[in-house]
Amino acid sequence: MLGKRKRVVLTIKDKLDIIKKLEEGISFKKLSVVYGIGESTVRDIKKNKERIINYANSSDPTSGVSKRKSMKSSTYEELDRVMIEWFNQQKTDGIPVSGTICAKQAKFFFDALGMEGDFNASSGWLTRFKQRHGIPKAAGKGTKLKGDETAASEFCGNFQEFVERESLQPEQIYGADQTGLFWKCLPSRTLALETEQSSSGYRSSRERIIIMCCANATGLHKLNLCVVGKAKKPRAFKGADLSNLPVTYFSQKSAWIEHSVFRQWFEKYFVPQVQKHLKSKGLLEKAVLLLDFPPAHPSEELLSSDDGRIIVKYLPPNVTSLIQPMSQGVLATVKRYYRAGLLQKYMDEGIDPRMFWKNLTVLDAIYEVSRAWNMVKSSTITKAWKKLFPGTEENSGMNIDEGAILAANLATVLQNTEDCEHVDLENIDQWFDSRSNDSSCQVLTDNECVEDQARPAETKPSSKTRKTELNPEKHISHKAALEWTENLLDYLEQQDDMLLSDKLVLRRLRTIIRRKQKIQNNKSH
Numbered sequence: 001m002l003g004k005r006k007r008v009v010l011t012i013k014d015k016l017d018i019i020k021k022l023e024e025g026i027s028f029k030k031l032s033v034v035y036g037i038g039e040s041t042v043r044d045i046k047k048n049k050e051r052i053i054n055y056a057n058s059s060d061p062t063s064g065v066s067k068r069k070s071m072k073s074s075t076y077e078e079l080d081r082v083m084i085e086w087f088n089q090q091k092t093d094g095i096p097v098s099g100t101i102c103a104k105q106a107k108f109f110f111d112a113l114g115m116e117g118d119f120n121a122s123s124g125w126l127t128r129f130k131q132r133h134g135i136p137k138a139a140g141k142g143t144k145l146k147g148d149e150t151a152a153s154e155f156c157g158n159f160q161e162f163v164e165r166e167s168l169q170p171e172q173i174y175g176a177d178q179t180g181l182f183w184k185c186l187p188s189r190t191l192a193l194e195t196e197q198s199s200s201g202y203r204s205s206r207e208r209i210i211i212m213c214c215a216n217a218t219g220l221h222k223l224n225l226c227v228v229g230k231a232k233k234p235r236a237f238k239g240a241d242l243s244n245l246p247v248t249y250f251s252q253k254s255a256w257i258e259h260s261v262f263r264q265w266f267e268k269y270f271v272p273q274v275q276k277h278l279k280s281k282g283l284l285e286k287a288v289l290l291l292d293f294p295p296a297h298p299s300e301e302l303l304s305s306d307d308g309r310i311i312v313k314y315l316p317p318n319v320t321s322l323i324q325p326m327s328q329g330v331l332a333t334v335k336r337y338y339r340a341g342l343l344q345k346y347m348d349e350g351i352d353p354r355m356f357w358k359n360l361t362v363l364d365a366i367y368e369v370s371r372a373w374n375m376v377k378s379s380t381i382t383k384a385w386k387k388l389f390p391g392t393e394e395n396s397g398m399n400i401d402e403g404a405i406l407a408a409n410l411a412t413v414l415q416n417t418e419d420c421e422h423v424d425l426e427n428i429d430q431w432f433d434s435r436s437n438d439s440s441c442q443v444l445t446d447n448e449c450v451e452d453q454a455r456p457a458e459t460k461p462s463s464k465t466r467k468t469e470l471n472p473e474k475h476i477s478h479k480a481a482l483e484w485t486e487n488l489l490d491y492l493e494q495q496d497d498m499l500l501s502d503k504l505v506l507r508r509l510r511t512i513i514r515r516k517q518k519i520q521n522n523k524s525h
Contacts, residue, residue, distance in 0.1 A: 008036045010045075015052050018045050023302065053259045076119060082109050084133050085180075085256070099126050152319040156388055159313065162288075171221070172278065172287040174270075175385070176214035177326035178226075178257055181335065183209055183365035184357065209362065210257060211369060213326050213334060214270065214289075217385045219378030221277045224248050225370055226265050228257055229362060236361035240493030246370035263302065266312075271305045288313055290388075292320055328384035330376065337372035338365075350515040359514075363493075367507065478517035485510045 010018075018031055022042075032039045045052065083106055090097050103121035106129075110119045129135075163173065184207040212226035225247040232251040233242070242249050248269050250261045257265075266289075275285045286309040303312040320327050345368070346356050489506050 006036065010035065010037070010041075012052065015045050018042060019049050019052065020302075022046055050258075050260070076110070076115060076117065079106065079110055079115060079119075080129070080132070083129065087133075087135070099123070102126055102129070148316070148318040149322065151316045152322040152387075155316050155319060156323060159290075159388060162313070166286070166288075168286070168288060169283065170217035170385075170389075171281055171283060173217040173290070173385075174214060174221075174274065174287060175217070175290045175325035176212055176270075177292060177320075177324055177331060178210055178212040179331045179335070180208050181211050181338065181365075181369060183207060183338075183362065183369070184360055207362075209365065211334070211373075212257060212265075213330060213373060215326075215330075215381050216277075216287075217325070217382065217389070219381030221274075222373065222376070222381075223270065223273055225373050226250070226257075226269075227366055227369070228252055228261065231362075234362045236363040238490050238493070240363070240490070241495070244493055244495065245366060247366055249366070266303050271310050274310060275305070285309055287311075290315065290325065292324060323387045325381070325384040325388065328387065330381055330384050333376050333380055334369065334372050337375045338369045341368050341372055345511060348511050348515060350518045352518075364507075367503070478513055478520060482510065482513045482517060485513060 014035065018035065021031060022028075022045075028039045028042045031042050035042075083102070086105060086109070087097060087102070103126060106121040106125070107119070110121075210228040212228075213222075214226070215222040227247045228250045230251065230253055248265065250257075250265070252258050252261055270289065274287050278285045278287065289303075289310070289312045291312055291314055304310060315324060342360075342365075345364075346353070349356060485506060489503065489510065492503050492506065
């Protein structure tokens with residue numbers, strides 16, 4: 001009679017290893033023998049693959065999460081997801097985080113998310129939160145989370161040797177990184193009277209998309225932005241063909257780009273576009289993509305072109321803020337250009353802040369952030385690589401802060417704009433800062449939007465009325481012109497042969513019509 005098999009409890013790392021080996025084609029039976037578990041357990045691991053990977057992705061990669069054996073979830077899962085995202089961002093930026101700060105931030109997020117229940121950010125909650133995500137005790141004592149300068153220096157040396165050994169040129173070296181963008185916000189002081197701002201009708205915007213920038217070390221090849229939202233096809237997209245967007249769009253529920261989404265982007269978009277670019281330059285179709293430390297991305301072995309000539313290299317833990325190219329001012333510059341463009345759009349339309357906020361859609365944001373990425377200069381990207389390739393940076397004379405110039409110009413214009421007189425340079429600077437999303441922008445509540453939608457004044461005219469208004473012998477109203485311009489925009493989004501420039505012209509025209517409509521409405525009152 002066979003003896004009873006000893007019970008084996010696998011760690012998260014063991015499960016990740018099994019998932020990797022399954023993808024490599026190793027059989028269930030062989031893995032069950034190697035790990036001393038039943039075949040059914042291996043099958044369960046495969047079934048729960050996404051859950052295991054997402055759990056690992058949300059944990060601190062430098063912690064002891066690999067030793068954990070369970071994935072017990074929090075009572076407040078949404079709060080837990082927001083908190084670990086916030087914590088990882090603080091760590092990336094080198095900001096001190098103590099237990100007290102964590103507890104206060106958790107209470108803030110609990111209230112901001114409108115969650116129900118008797119939540120207490122106690123020391124017990126903090127301990128369980130750190131255990132769930134494998135956060136070491138030292139991270140909760142207020143010690144500044146600085147980048148690992150020794151690891152960064154060592155990696156730079158090794159990477160330079162790798163580049164020389166593989167005979168890679170800057171044109172063949174790429175970097176990519178992601179960030180969250182709160183796309184629906186204006187500087188808080190643009191929202192009319194101070195008394196209205198302090199009322200319960202305003203709250204911080206939580207509408208967020210993920211953007212990932214990718215470019216080579218010359219800054220001359222910038223791939224289309226990768227944008228990830230929660231909705232598979234937002235209402236604003238209507239009948240639009242996603243392939244016609246100026247960005248590569250994916251949908252998912254997680255806070256950061258998932259393993260499967262990144263792999264799809266790499267294989268379907270990154271590799272073909274890089275091959276095409278290098279071929280146009282007469283270079284060997286061989287390249288390397290530099291990424292942050294896993295587990296946010298698949299392993300290096302899983303990310304390569306079919307011929308193995310386009311591969312990835314991962315940065316070591318805790319060096320993102322020191323040497324990750326896209327984190328050396330590139331992502332921040334994109335956000336500044338986006339926010340400057342958003343504010344310029346608001347001033348061009350000349351409408352009430354509430355109406356502007358109501359009209360702004362995620363599709364508008366996608367076009368605006370795409371424009372912002374296009375505005376980033378190649379010299380800005382080249383400078384971002386100077387820590388990895390010291391000595392290759394050109395002498396640029398004065399280091400001009402484009403963000404400071406943008407902020408000063410916008411503050412001057414806004415102070416002479418209706419409903420924006422209270423805006424000052426400090427307010428714009430805070431809003432431009434990528435870490436000031438909550439404190440520097442406010443929007444209307446959902447209740448106010450519902451009230452606006454319920455107003456009978458916005459009733460659309462019948463088709464018969466529209467035909468009359470568009471008769472050349474009749475006067476065409478701003479309202480009719482706006483409606484038909486938006487219909488034409490929807491049409492262009494459905495076509496696969498329209499140029500981005502054509503769409504941008506129509507979007508500019510829509511802005512002009514909205515401004516004219518606002519002026520007419522003011523005169524009639």
